[in-house]
Amino acid sequence: QRRELQPMPEKPTLVDFFDKRFTTANHCLQSATRAMKNGFPEETILPCLLHDTVLTMIKPDHGHWGADLYAPYVPEKISWAIKYHQALRFYPDPQNNYEYPEMYIRMFGADYKPEPYLEAEYKFAKAHKWYMEARMITMNDEYSFDPNAKPVIDPFRDIIGKHFKQPKEGLGWDNTPASHMWRTIINPNRPL
Numbered sequence: 001q002r003r004e005l006q007p008m009p010e011k012p013t014l015v016d017f018f019d020k021r022f023t024t025a026n027h028c029l030q031s032a033t034r035a036m037k038n039g040f041p042e043e044t045i046l047p048c049l050l051h052d053t054v055l056t057m058i059k060p061d062h063g064h065w066g067a068d069l070y071a072p073y074v075p076e077k078i079s080w081a082i083k084y085h086q087a088l089r090f091y092p093d094p095q096n097n098y099e100y101p102e103m104y105i106r107m108f109g110a111d112y113k114p115e116p117y118l119e120a121e122y123k124f125a126k127a128h129k130w131y132m133e134a135r136m137i138t139m140n141d142e143y144s145f146d147p148n149a150k151p152v153i154d155p156f157r158d159i160i161g162k163h164f165k166q167p168k169e170g171l172g173w174d175n176t177p178a179s180h181m182w183r184t185i186i187n188p189n190r191p192l
Contacts, residue, residue, distance in 0.1 A: 011170030030144035
């Protein structure tokens with residue numbers, strides 16, 4: 001389905017994508033706001049801000065796609081957390097007060113069992129030194145769907161400036177392995 005889009009600047013920044021392209025911006029801003037209010041470090045707040053932005057482009061395996069989108073621009077721990085939050089969200093972690101979301105019961109059914117690759121990724125992530133980074137995304141993710149919330153990007157500009165390597169050419173024009181993804185988000189209505 002074609003949607004009308006605001007023009008992007010010649011050298012788009014991450015903030016431009018939040019302002020003009022990311023269809024999940026409100027949810028991601030709510031998630032990062034929640035992490036900030038709960039006193040999490042910037043290295044946790046940033047992946048909360050970024051974790052579902054790739055849903056603008058693709059839904060399945062969005063953790064993997066999101067990690068690929070951000071890997072050239074953020075520390076490895078942040079892209080790793082984005083990748084593995086996708087699998088972790090299907091597995092309760094009572095020790096950290098994470099319950100299986102009721103929304104997933106409605107979406108997938110009460111008897112849903114994640115695919116074997118997701119279970120393998122969950123087990124891998126659970127044993128990894130960065131497990132809590134990905135788990136903290138899920139902790140701030142599932143509770144950030146308030147349709148009346150109006151979060152803004154401003155509180156996160158400093159965090160983005162410190163932890164996101166904004167290319168001088170603009171996202172999509174910097175010749176990284178993710179540039180094609182940014183160009184797709186810039187112009188999703190292109191026929192070819």
